[in-house]
Amino acid sequence: MNISVRIGKAKFQNPVTVASGTFGHSEKYYHLREVKKLGALTPKTVTLKAREGNPPPRIAETPSGMLNAIGIENPGADEFIKTKLPALKKIGVPLIVSILGRTDEEFKMLAEKFNSVSGVSVLELNLSCPNLGKKVLVAQDPEATSRVVGAVKKVSKYPVVAKLSPNVTDIVPIAKAAEAAGADGLSLVNTFAGMLIDIKTREAVLGNVTGGVSGPAIRPMAVHMVYKTAKEVKIPIIAMGGIMTAEDALQYIIAGATMVAVGTANFINPRAPADVLDGIKAYMRKNKIGDIREIIGSLQTL
């Protein structure tokens, strides 16, 4: 059975990774035997300088999902490379490093920093975090998307993946802009902007007022976006949005995703990514599918 996949020149033994921000910089997960089986690991987004994150409360439960506004709390690129990367590399699974710059220049500087370290397979550009108080996200503007992807592609020695936002009228033009600018792949999708209100105090539940919704609640919309985009682009898609089980992941693969990322489910079931991988293999065995490529984008239409 062949379940290996590629993003640009980067090769992965299987199509299952974790979504950035859900694997944290938490070493408690690293020791899971299951983690070593995954196709790739995607640590939490790294910025040029350290960020302390948003004021609490930062998360809340929603129907079949969660609302969060963590605010990219991270130690900054230099500290990440010094203190976090060595332990992540030791796991022995390819790393998709998620980076976020406030400007094109910062994205470029981040890409250059990671050029000079070893153990990175792919750079994922977080163009779509909804929790940083920005009026317009890079991934809400095809031109800005094209500019940032182009700037990073010019300097990065790694394949580059653009992580896009679902908070757009039509994701396809933005996906195409990223592809045209040289992106090697797309990550679909980041969280849906949302909020919760405490009716007793008439205050927003989150300290940041608004946040991003993830989990099974967003899955049908995210599957639709992957389906729509996969028909229009040639580059591979890493799909995420409410994947709890292999059945959920297979929907994305059939819709056209090459890889799948388990996100919020990590918080509910730390073994979810390994369960998803095992389930995909079981599905392929049961349906006598020898190569994962036979199911990618295999949606049957009349």
Added chain:
Amino acid sequence: MGKLQDIYKVISNEKLCEKFTRLRIDAKPIVEKSRPGQFIHIRINDGLEPFFRRPFSIYRAKKSLEILYEVVGSGTGALAAKKKGDTLDVLGPLGTPFGMPPKGIKQIVMVAGGVGVAPFLFLSDTLKKKDYELILLYGGRTKGHIFNIDEFKKNGCGVFQATDDGSVGVKGRVSKLFPKIDPCPETTFIYTCGPRPMMASVQDFARKHKLRARGSCEEVMACALGACLGCSIKTTQGFKTVCGDGPVFDLHELIFEKIT
């Protein structure tokens, strides 16, 4: 992570008073590793409701693992429906424990509000083996929040109670009980757990009398493993996660926002 996550059987799930229920779980691996102040993170149902796991302080870890909880929402509501023989997916033990008091301490004051009393039975189980004077100051809203305090007395704790409506003990907040103790900066140590306004009042009291103190905090948690950074709170040392850096912190490092 080894056996940090596993499936365990419910032994019993019984009300101790109108508001509080005690759940006992057959979880020997957790019992063996647990220390007072740590917590477990329970996936209450296999499906999507409630979606998050729920964190609970360890109430006792002897033969079985015990938690004490109050039904306040969908999660604890679903937990209350569990019966003997049902299974639960449990992560734990997690978090930083209370730790032993510093050298020279003779008097231990545990200040608890409502279900915040949960971690203190386990703490007194441990501290009773040493030569401390143990005092529990406990405040509940009504007599429905006053539960079987005998277990604390059996551990040698002097127990003082207050209720908001005066139905049991002194009428008023737990801070009304502060005059019951005669604190000394060198020999008195405070552990506290309860609603934030209560912990803020304990912090004021500890500052005034120059007492060392530790407080156990509560926050909504998703992973409880330090990955999501969702349960961070403000401290004098910057943001800290309740699940990993806490739940127990030096009380003087906690920053309590103004409560309106």
